[in-house]
Amino acid sequence: MKIYLTIIGICLTQLIFAQNPQFLELLNYYNTEKQFNGVALVATKGEIDFLSSAGIGNRQNSSILNTKSKFRIASMTKVFTAVLVMKLAEEKRLNLDDKIGKYLPNYQGEGKDKVIIHQLLTYSSGIENKLDALGMAPYQTDITLDEFIETYCSGKLVFTPGEKSDYGNTEYILLQKIIETISQSSYETYLTKVILNPFEMQNTQMVKSNEINPGLLPSYTYQDSLGIFFRDAPYYPELYFGAGALYSTVEDLLKFDQALFNNKVLSKETTEKLLTIHPELGYTAYGLWGSTGWGNFSEPFYYRTGAILGSNANWIHTMENDKTIIVLSNTNATNLYELSEKLYLASIGKEVEIPATELQNSFIDTNIEKINGTWQIDLRPSPNSEPYLKDFYITEVSGKEFSGEFYGSTFSNGLINSEWGNIRFAFTTKDGSNTYFHSGYFSGTMIYGISYSEGRKFISYWTGKKK
Numbered sequence: 001m002k003i004y005l006t007i008i009g010i011c012l013t014q015l016i017f018a019q020n021p022q023f024l025e026l027l028n029y030y031n032t033e034k035q036f037n038g039v040a041l042v043a044t045k046g047e048i049d050f051l052s053s054a055g056i057g058n059r060q061n062s063s064i065l066n067t068k069s070k071f072r073i074a075s076m077t078k079v080f081t082a083v084l085v086m087k088l089a090e091e092k093r094l095n096l097d098d099k100i101g102k103y104l105p106n107y108q109g110e111g112k113d114k115v116i117i118h119q120l121l122t123y124s125s126g127i128e129n130k131l132d133a134l135g136m137a138p139y140q141t142d143i144t145l146d147e148f149i150e151t152y153c154s155g156k157l158v159f160t161p162g163e164k165s166d167y168g169n170t171e172y173i174l175l176q177k178i179i180e181t182i183s184q185s186s187y188e189t190y191l192t193k194v195i196l197n198p199f200e201m202q203n204t205q206m207v208k209s210n211e212i213n214p215g216l217l218p219s220y221t222y223q224d225s226l227g228i229f230f231r232d233a234p235y236y237p238e239l240y241f242g243a244g245a246l247y248s249t250v251e252d253l254l255k256f257d258q259a260l261f262n263n264k265v266l267s268k269e270t271t272e273k274l275l276t277i278h279p280e281l282g283y284t285a286y287g288l289w290g291s292t293g294w295g296n297f298s299e300p301f302y303y304r305t306g307a308i309l310g311s312n313a314n315w316i317h318t319m320e321n322d323k324t325i326i327v328l329s330n331t332n333a334t335n336l337y338e339l340s341e342k343l344y345l346a347s348i349g350k351e352v353e354i355p356a357t358e359l360q361n362s363f364i365d366t367n368i369e370k371i372n373g374t375w376q377i378d379l380r381p382s383p384n385s386e387p388y389l390k391d392f393y394i395t396e397v398s399g400k401e402f403s404g405e406f407y408g409s410t411f412s413n414g415l416i417n418s419e420w421g422n423i424r425f426a427f428t429t430k431d432g433s434n435t436y437f438h439s440g441y442f443s444g445t446m447i448y449g450i451s452y453s454e455g456r457k458f459i460s461y462w463t464g465k466k467k
Contacts, residue, residue: 022346023050024463025354028446030339031055033355035222038312038329039067040339041250042347045322046258049347051250052463054446057217057330059229064376064465066387067250070203070216071328072237073313074244074306076253078172080191081242082121082274082287083265084179087194089117090270093182096121103178109154115161117178120171121286122278128155129168136309139235142209145177148239165281169243176242187242195265199255204248207237216247219310222333229331232309244308250326253315257324261317275302296341305337314340323347368418369397371425375447377464379407392447392464402427406438425449 023042030036037055041048057065088094094103094117101112115125130152131138138152153170176187183190188206196204207213220229238245248256259265266274277283277290284290288302299320306313314336316325325340325347342352375392394404394414402414406429414427426439434456440449445466452459 020050020346022352022354023343024052024443024446024448026339026342026346026352027052027054028443029354030334031446032444034335034339035331035333036329036339037065037220037331037333038071038327038336039065039069039250040343041067041254041324041326042343043254043257043324044347046254046262046324048251048254050343054465055331059220059231060218065217065330066378066389068203068215068387069328069330070213070247070249071313071330072207072216072219072247072308072311073253073328074240074308074311075169076248076304076306076313076315077240077242077244077246079260079287079304079315080195080246080256081172081175081179081187083260084187084190084194084242085117085121085175086266086270086274086286088179088182090267094178100174100178103181104174107154107174108150110157111161114157117175119161120175120178122281122284123165123167123171124162124281125171126157126159126161126163126166127153127170127174128158129166129170130155131169136233136235139237139239140233142236143239145173145180145241148241149173149177165278165284167282169240172243173241179242195256195259199259199265201248201252201255204246204252204256206245207247209236209238213247217330219308219330220332221310222331224333229310229333232311235309237308240308244306248328250328253326253328254324257315257317257326261322296345303337307332312336316340316344318344321348368416368423371402371416371423371442372397374467375464376467377447377449377462379460379462391467409436 027040031054039053042050051067053065053067053069055065057063057069085094089096096118097116099113100107100115109127111125111127115127119125153173179190180187195201219232221232222229260271263271274286275290277285285302288304290302291297292300297318299318301316301318304315310331312329312332314327323344325343327336327340329336345352372394376389377392379388379390380386390407392406394402396403400416402416403412404414409429409431411427411429414425417424423442425441429436429438434453437452438449440447447464449462450459451462
């Protein structure tokens with residue numbers, strides 16, 4: 001018994017140091033109290049500190065999303081487009097001071113011979129933004145890129161090019177056409193050649209409505225007044241083109257983050273030009289926004305948001321502590337920037353105040369028996385592995401003891417301690433000659449655990465949700 005308790009103590013310590021508890025508490029709080037459905041990743045110098053998911057992926061069949069789920073990343077696409085433009089500039093195939101008309105001689109807009117590439121990249125072209133005023137309508141009729149540009153991106157100039165920045169999709173849709181013209185290939189082909197293949201981003205691609213996109217989640221719009229999720233209104237995501245047509249995963253986006261900020265996709269000189277912040281143009285860089293420090297960020301950082309109805313994304317990279325925070329969601333219910341900001345504070349060791357949820361309080365105070373039931377746990381061996389989902393059954397709870405079935409092995413030696421702020425547990429199972437020690441804690445509808453086997457020489461961390 002002494003050996004058993006000692007090993008459980010070691011496992012609990014490793015569980016605590018393996019993951020900052022605040023990360024898990026934040027995600028649980030935002031899931032239960034702020035309707036967060038998505039995946040969050042925190043990394044330092046490219047190494048993952050925290051990777052977890054919460055919520056429902058497909059509300060039609062109530063399937064749970066996971067860290068490998070694919071999300072539409074909306075305007076995060078613009079960073080990819082900016083990188084492709086800068087690759088062409090680096091190869092001397094394009095000059096940032098060139099006018100639109102040099103590459104699009106048939107362009108009918110007033111800015112043809114007045115607007116330069118730099119102004120497209122910084123939303124300072126002055127080209128009339130017809131799209132925003134029309135809402136979703138332009139994206140609900142399937143037309144070609146050329147037809148889209150002629151209809152929606154060829155308007156008059158509403159201010160002098162370079163005078164100010166006026167954010168929209170128009171400029172980055174034009175940039176896709178310029179990329180295709182110069183590269184003499186489709187945007188998708190050039191994207192794959194320059195970014196996706198070199199950095200092994202197999203889970204990133206253009207959304208295609210007429211094809212099956214395996215693993216891509218549907219998205220939902222949340223009506224706050226009713227407290228109800230609705231399936232997004234139908235539209236053609238590919239009509240956002242180079243302004244918002246990509247889907248990806250948080251781990252693929254971390255690869256892109258590291259390639260960009262470590263000068264692997266572009267030279268150091270070209271990357272610095274892309275990341276140059278223009279205060280006179282709303283602090284825009286190319287595809288990103290930048291700051292020397294703002295709000296809770298006491299260091300320079302870059303950020304990129306994305307939002308199309310229920311598809312929402314947030315990406316932050318800090319320049320001194322080299323932190324990357326990526327949060328993707330398939331609903332519009334949650335303020336992802338706010339969540340990202342709190343994850344950042346936790347990542348630099350700041351204490352983040354997390355209000356206890358009503359469910360957490362009830363579990364801790366009076367409802368230990370509610371751990372009874374089926375928990376779906378993810379037993380993947382590492383954050384980079386595919387999800388490996390199994391059911392963990394808790395069949396009986398009596399006082400500070402419980403019994404159940406874990407990974408096909410029944411047990412009746414479970415112990416519970418509810419005196420440390422969460423319901424913590426420990427139990428053992430056997431498999432032939434091997435003994436497995438398991439411990440962890442419950443937090444609301446989430447469970448976090450660690451399994452250890454001396455005979456098989458492994459330690460496995462896992463998480464799960466109440467079914």
